[in-house]
Amino acid sequence: MNNQSYVVGIVGASGAVGQELVRLMHERNFPLSRLRLFASARSAGKKLTVGDETIEIEEAKPGVFADVDVAFFAAGGSVTRALAENAVAAGCLVIDKSSALRMRDDIPLVVPEINPEKLTGHKGIIANPNCSTAVMLMGLWPLHQLFGVKRIIVSTFQSVSGSGAEAVRELESQVLASVHGDPIKRKVYAPYQIAYNCIPQVDTFGEDGYTGEETKMAQESRKIMGLPDLKVSATCVRVPVVRAHSVSVCAEFERPVDLAQAREAIAAFPGAELVDEPAERKYPTPLDFAEKVKCGVGRLRIDTAMDNALSFWVTGDNLWKGAALNAVQNAELMIERGWLKPKAAN
Amino acid sequence: MNNQSYVVGIVGASGAVGQELVRLMHERNFPLSRLRLFASARSAGKKLTVGDETIEIEEAKPGVFADVDVAFFAAGGSVTRALAENAVAAGCLVIDKSSALRMRDDIPLVVPEINPEKLTGHKGIIANPNCSTAVMLMGLWPLHQLFGVKRIIVSTFQSVSGSGAEAVRELESQVLASVHGDPIKRKVYAPYQIAYNCIPQVDTFGEDGYTGEETKMAQESRKIMGLPDLKVSATCVRVPVVRAHSVSVCAEFERPVDLAQAREAIAAFPGAELVDEPAERKYPTPLDFAEKVKCGVGRLRIDTAMDNALSFWVTGDNLWKGAALNAVQNAELMIERGWLKPKAAN
Known part of the structure; x- marks a missing residue:
């Protein structure tokens, strides 16, 4: 067969x-x-x-x-x-x-x-x-299986290839114009320039002040993980990166968390590569995870704002896993x- | 006098x-x-x-x-x-x-x-x-005065000028090398490239897995606002922006929040400029707030993950207010x- x-x-x-x-x-x-x-x-x-x-x-x-x-x-x-x-x-x-x-x-x-x-x-x-959701879940799911996630607060750092090939050309042409001192043309992200900038909007705004991308991260995470009551707050931001999205995640769990167990679970998860040696300055960056099958997970640490919580950083190719x-x-x-x-x- | x-x-x-x-x-x-x-x-x-x-x-x-x-x-x-x-x-x-x-x-x-x-x-x-702390507080303080902040979870988008003039030249030279297809030299942020990348490290790592910058945001926010029990979790990230830091903030308060009151308080606060009209795609970006006296605050919304909470976005000149x-x-x-x-x- x-x-x-x-x-x-x-x-x-x-x-x-x-x-x-x-x-x-x-x-x-x-x-x-x-x-x-x-x-x-x-x-x-x-x-x-x-x-x-x-x-x-x-x-x-x-x-x-x-x-x-x-x-x-x-x-x-x-x-x-x-x-x-x-x-x-x-x-x-x-x-x-x-x-x-x-x-x-x-x-x-x-x-x-x-x-x-x-x-x-x-x-x-x-x-x-959605791309950001898929990338984030490569870090969150193995942790959920251990500790039971109940709340996540995330901020994204999304590459321009998520807006299509024209946006990649726009970033490149704006950088070039900036190097040559030429006027900077804005189209995909107009009225904003994306080169050397961060744009806190991905997708259009809903009436609640959240963008479509932010709402998708909430709804899709719940559906995929089978957690209808998961609490999610997302802020999605476009950054001048060509390829690979990154997500900064603060996740609160039902049960006490253990950092060593968390790291083992990430390392063992097929969708993730653990890159997490702070003393060696090792953590995943979008340039290192563009055109990679796995998503990089690092900066794992006990969260200082909430009990039973972990903070971490995931980065993965938005055109591939995303x-x-x-x-x-x-x-x-x-x-x-x-x-x-x-x-x-x- | x-x-x-x-x-x-x-x-x-x-x-x-x-x-x-x-x-x-x-x-x-x-x-x-x-x-x-x-x-x-x-x-x-x-x-x-x-x-x-x-x-x-x-x-x-x-x-x-x-x-x-x-x-x-x-x-x-x-x-x-x-x-x-x-x-x-x-x-x-x-x-x-x-x-x-x-x-x-x-x-x-x-x-x-x-x-x-x-x-x-x-x-x-x-x-x-610290630069990120000063910028963030231009959004947080007026909200605290209204509702009493008790917990913040933040992610930063920090410009390279925060690492000094050499880092600005490094970003520019890497962009130039990339345009010309030359080898990309890495020094200030070595082993990482900052052009077209995000680096989830600002300052050196402590034993708890937080960087100095992240710890400063917690300790200094408590001292400046006089809130020794404020809970803070920060993730600080360097992005390829020349000037102005941005901070994505999720803030939980003691009392119920009101969005109209929150916006009024930001607009009336001397350190902040309210730029918050989602329907018009108006929000602050680092390019718009470089070399500005005030910090831009926008994306204000009722947080969907916590009760009595607001999410917002602040951006301000790290060399000026920061x-x-x-x-x-x-x-x-x-x-x-x-x-x-x-x-x-x-």
Whole structure:
């Protein structure tokens, strides 16, 4: 069964996450019988090189999923809303990176290291978490299993690649303009400049004064960990980093915490790499964890403001564990457990 | 009495904070009869232009303070330890920016908007707070006066100018090297690169896993606000920003909070500028608050993780309110209240 291969579609193949999906398919030897790339009509016809192969991008539209076994959706909420049900109707498993369907009760939101059992309950669509949430949980989940988390207060340091490829170019062009003394153009983050700045807004504001990103971190953490009563306060901030998000976490637990146990649990957790030797000045930074499969966890310490609490720092690749990688890992796990069969095998 | 003028000395005149002290003396029309600049033997003999005047830097050593009324110390803890008592013995008021003496019971640690009454209790030395602490308190103090703060959990986003002028050059040279594809040299923050990165360490680590900066934020906040039991947990992070520190604060209070009252109190507080219109995407960023007298406070909202709590974001110039400006404001207030008399008047 594990030798089966699959027709895989990537919807949004020309975007930042789509590109990483293409790359991960190739680098992780995903069992492909065929890779189909979809994007908007604007990108259709362009060609992408994947390994030795050149693949032409097709227009993402209803009807294209007939032979597709798994479609990764990485084109934003509106495309998911427009096309996901069509793919499901064609018998295609949708693994969605958008936020459109994550909180729907009938759609599992899965991080394979945390709630893989939810993969069996899908009705054609599996959702993936927000980037900051996925990265943070790589530190929080192993600690929760030991001590039982009840409250988290977090601040994020989010890279510009989370806003897409155009934002990466904007940071680079602003830095260049600053070096040359040219006027600095602002578009993605207008009216603000992101070079040499911090912008305390990720996503749009809700009526309660929290941004969408901050609310997602709360809601998605609760759903993924199965903790509906978890108390969460998040402040999400964009920083002039190209790739990898970092999260400063203060977590209060039900039971007394033990630092040595906490470190062991992080080190043993498949999604995390413990980088935590203060005396040696060793801790994870975004530059060190860009394009890494695991998220770095460090600065673990007994919290000084709350009882039974730990503070720590997690950093991980927002385009990988925060997006494309988590989606691919979900598909890989379904194949490994025999939960996904290619149509061609029927 | 307010027409008196003073012989002012600046110790550490060639450093990042010293330069700002020189500039603020001039821009704020500090009542100077003479400005004397002191630095290490290495910088002695160099000349600085201040307004229309050219001043030669003298070597900072015992015996130089005989005619000096006020000496601002901005040369680090070792220089303060070596020379402050000598200045005091010469009848000179020492306004110290270093961390060397801040926590000594017999030395007042003063933010003029918060505890100006402590200025009368000095024995020749007045200490000034750590940069992150001073900036954070411009948001926290007015809220404390309304609701009574009992616990804060903070994460900082600190600019490289807090590490001195060499660190600013390091960020700029790393950005330049990155633009040109040259090898990136690391010195101030070695082994880490600061360009396009976040470094979760400011100051050296203590045995409890907290850095000196994090511990200072706790201890100094308690001393300045007169709240020995305040619970504080801080995570201090260096970000690739040139100037102005930002702090993400979650604050729990004794009494129920009211958002409208909170905003009014911030707007009315002399040290703060309220920039808080989420619907208009208005909040303070470090680029907007570099070289500003006030600190920007925004993102005020009812905290979702704790009862009676608010979350907010403060950003302010670490070289001004976080250092030189607070020191100058302390001296100005002493003059205004008639607590500082020039020696020449005796």
